[in-house]
Amino acid sequence: MSEADLPVEARTVRLEVARTSVDGADTGRRDVFDVPYDDRTSVLDALQWVKDHADPTLTFRWSCKMAVCGSCGVMVNGRPVLGCETFVRGYRTSGLVVEPLAHAEVLRDLVVDTDAFLGKLATVQPWLVPDGATRLPLVDAPAPVAGSGAGDDAADPATADDSDALRAHGPASGHRQTPGELAAFKGFAECIDCMLCYAACPQLDVAPDFLGPAVVATARRWDEDSRDAGELDRADVLDTEFGAWPCIQVGACTQVCPKGVDPARALRDAQRVATETWDARSRRG
C-alpha cells in the first residue's frame, strides 16, 4: 500500500498475471504490469498494487499477510508459493509470471476452488475419534462437582481443589499426553490447508480425485495422536484407489510446503498402515 509513496525513480519489476474472463473462463489472457518494488515488496503487495493503481478487477485471495491463514497461494514462475512471504526482489531480472494454483478449478483470475479440497478433507474424519469405551459426551451438563459426569471416563481424575466450584462449568479435565506423544503428530498438525502441495503433486495430473498430500497428512495427524482411536476408520478411506495409493513418492509436496509439514512421509506411513491394518480391518467387518 505504501508503494504509492515511492520516489519516481523507484525500481519496477515486470509482473505478468494470468486472467480469466469475469466468469472464470480461461481465455489464455495474460496482463503485464510494471510494478514498483523495494526490498520488502511481496508478490501479494505487487498484486495489491495492481488492484489499487492499475486494474481493480484483478481478483486474488489474501488475508493475514503472515503466512499462516493459507489464503494467498499462487504459482510464481511455475512454482506454488504463498504470495505474502515471497518477495519480488528475487525476480528482478526474470520478472514474475503469476498464475492460479495448479490442479484446482479456477474460479476467477487467481482464485481457485477450495470446496473440492475441503470435501476431501472431511472424508478422512479430521477430528478426534475417541475410542468406543470412552466416547465423550457432546455436551457436559453443568456438574456441581468437578470431575463428575459421564464425560470423564477418558480423562484423568480431576486434580485437587474440588472446592473451586467455578471449574465445574464444562469438562474439568483432559487427557494426559507426554511431549513425546505430542511430537509424534505435531509436525502434521502444522498444515495450513494452503493447497500448495496439490499444485505441486504430479499425480494429480493423472488422478485428480487423489485425496492428496495435505489431506493424508491431516489424517495421519489424527492417527498419530495418542488421544485418537480412529486409525482403522481412516485407513478404510486411505486404503482405496484414490486414497493414499496414487502417491509414488515424488516428494514435491514436502518440497513446496511453506510450513515444513512432510506430507510425503505421511503418505508413505499411510500406505504402510493400510497394508499393516488390512487384516485387522477385514476381521472388523
Added chain:
Amino acid sequence: MTAPGRGTFACCARVRARGPFPYASPHPLPGHARAHRTGPPRGATPGAEPVSALRVERADVVVVGGGAAGLSAALAVAEAAARDKGRAPVVALVSKVYPLRSHTVAAEGGAAGVVGDDDSLEQHVADTVAGGAGLCEEDAVRFVVERAAGELYRLERWGLPWSRTDDGDVAVRRFGGMSRARTWFAADKTGFHLLHTLFQTSLRYSGPDGPVRRYDEHHVLDLVVDDPGGPDARVRGVVVHDQHRGEPLLLEAPAVVLATGGSARAWGTSTNAGICTGDGTAMALRAGVPLRDMEFLQFHPTGLPGSGILLTEAARGEGGVLLDAEGRRYLADYGLGPETPVGAPVPRTMELGPRDRLSQAFWHADRDGRTIPTPDGGVVLLDLRHLGAARLAERLPLVTGLAKQFAGVDPATEPVPVRPTAHYTMGGVRTDARGATSVAGLFAAGECASTGLHGANRLGSNSLVETLVVGRAAGEAALAWSREAGHLGADGGAAGAGAGVGPASADGQVVDRAAEIADGYLAMRGRGTEPPAAIRAELGRVLDADAGIYRDADGLRRALATVEDLRARYAAVRVVDTSAVLNTDWATTVELGATLLVAHATVAAALAREESRGAHQRLDFPDVDDVPRHSEVRLDAGGTIEVAHVPVGAEHDMSAGKRPITTPMSFSAERGAGS
C-alpha cells in the same frame, strides 16, 4: 413485489449460476433507508422498483463469522442438535472467507484458564479487573473466568495439541498482567491450532444432513431488523451476497450471532488481517445497538516495523527483553521496574507489564530519543538471543520464522527490531456476559463484542478464551431465543419439510426489505469517482498519526474531520468491477464503508473521553476520572454519531430488560469537531 426464489443450500449443492447479474441495472436505494447508513452511496438512478428475485433460505440461528467465536457458537447449536429431543436445529455459519482463514489463525500466545494449584479463579478475576482499569464489568469477567478452563479442556478433548509438561499435563506459561502462569498454549501458534481444531471438529456436523450449514465466501451485507433503534427492535435475518454464485441471498432467522472480529485493520500499521474490517460492528450500530468503549484500542508493543506483523507477548513470557538504542532495558525508566534478571521474567513487571503500559513506555522512549530511527519510525529491540536456538524452536517457532522471513533477522543470533502496532479492539457491540445485545435475537461474541471482560485494557490470552466461552454462550442463548420465538414450532421451522428453503412462510415484508438492501449495495458497482484505495490509505494514515497510543484534542479533531471527509468521499466511491462472481473490488469497498463508520465512532468516542485510562491516554487530560464510565456511541435518526457516558455496572444485565441509564452529558461529533 419481490417473489422469493427457491434454492438449495450452497454448501450442499454447488450451483454455478454465472452470467449476467440479475441486478445489473441500477436501482434506487431503499426509499425508507435510514439516512445514516454507511452502506451504499446514495444517488442511484431513481425510478424503478427492485424487481430482482431474491433467494431465501432459513435457519434457526445464523452465525456471522467463522473464527473461534463463530465456530464455538455454531458448535454449541450443533451439539444441542445431537443432544436434544425433537427436531434438530440448523445453524447457518456464514463467512466472507473460509472459516479456516479467519483471523483467529494469527493469534499466537495462548488462552488463559486457571488450572494450577497455586492459582485461583479469584486471582484471575482480580488480575483481569486490575488490567481493565475500572471499566471491567465484573459479572462478565466472572462469567468468562469461571468457564475458561472448562472450555480449554473441551478443546483438549477435541484434540487441540496443547503444549505439555514432562508429566503430560497441559503446560501453562506466564503472560503480561497475569500474576500466575495460567496461559495455555500450543507453542506460539495457539490461535492457529485452536481455529483448526474447531473447524475440523465442525466438519463432523457439516455433512449433507448435519446441523451446521456453511456458507463460505458469502459476504454479509446487513442485518434485517424490525424497528431498528426502537423498543421493539428484533432481528429477522441477514442479507448475504454469495460470492461464488454471484447473487444475493436472504438468510432468515429469529436469532443472529455476530462474530465478525475486530476493526484494527483501519489503522495503517496493524497486526490485523485484511478481513478485520468491523463489518458486524457497523451492522450492529446501524441496527441501533450502541458501541461501547470503542476508544480503547490496544497497541501491541512488539510488532515488526512497517508490516505490523505480530510477535507474540509469549516471546517476553519466555524471557525475551526489550532494549533501547543503547542496549538498555528502558522499561525500568518508565515505571515498569524494578529491572528483573534477564531470562527470569517476573509477572506484571518490566517486559511482562500490561500491554498498554509497554506501548506507552515505547512512546516516551521514542520521544526521549532512545529508539533506533528507521524509515518506519523509531524501533526498539526484542532480544531473545539468551533463549538459544533450541528453546526458540520449541516454544517460539512462529516468531522465529516471522523474524527471519519478514525482518531478515535470526532471533537466535540478533535482536529483532519492533515497535507498537494497532492490535485489538477492546470495545465493540454492547452485550451482556452471554453476548445478548439490546436488539431481540441479536447476539455478539468475540472481538466484535464488548461484554465488559477487557475494560480499558485487555490482558493477553483473555481474548482467545473469551471467544470460546462467550461464543458458546451466545450460540446457546441464540438457540434458546430461536426456540422461544416459536420458530421451531408447528410449521416445522427451518429444517422442517421445507429444508429451510422456499417462500411458503417467509415474511414478504422481510424479503422486500432484504431485496432493497441488496439492491442498494449492488448498485455501487460501476459507479463513483473516489478510489477506495486512497480513502483506505488516508484513513490508516490519520488514525496512526492522531488516534495512536497518546491522543489529544487537536489531533482527535483533525482525525474526526478527516474521517467525516472520507465518509463524504465514500458516498461517491468508485467500484470499477461490475461483475457478479468474486467481485473483490466491490466486496472490499463494502468493507471499507463499515470500517469508516466504526472508525468514526472510535474517534468520536476518543474525543469525548476527557481522561486518561488504560489504553486511552490523553496528553491534555492526564488524570483518571473518579467515576469510571463506559462510552456508548449511537447513531441518531439523522445519522449523527452521538457519544454518551454510562457508569460501569449500570446496565450490564440487559437480559433483565433494563434500559440504558445515561448521564446527561452527551457529546456529539459535530460539537467535537467544531469546538
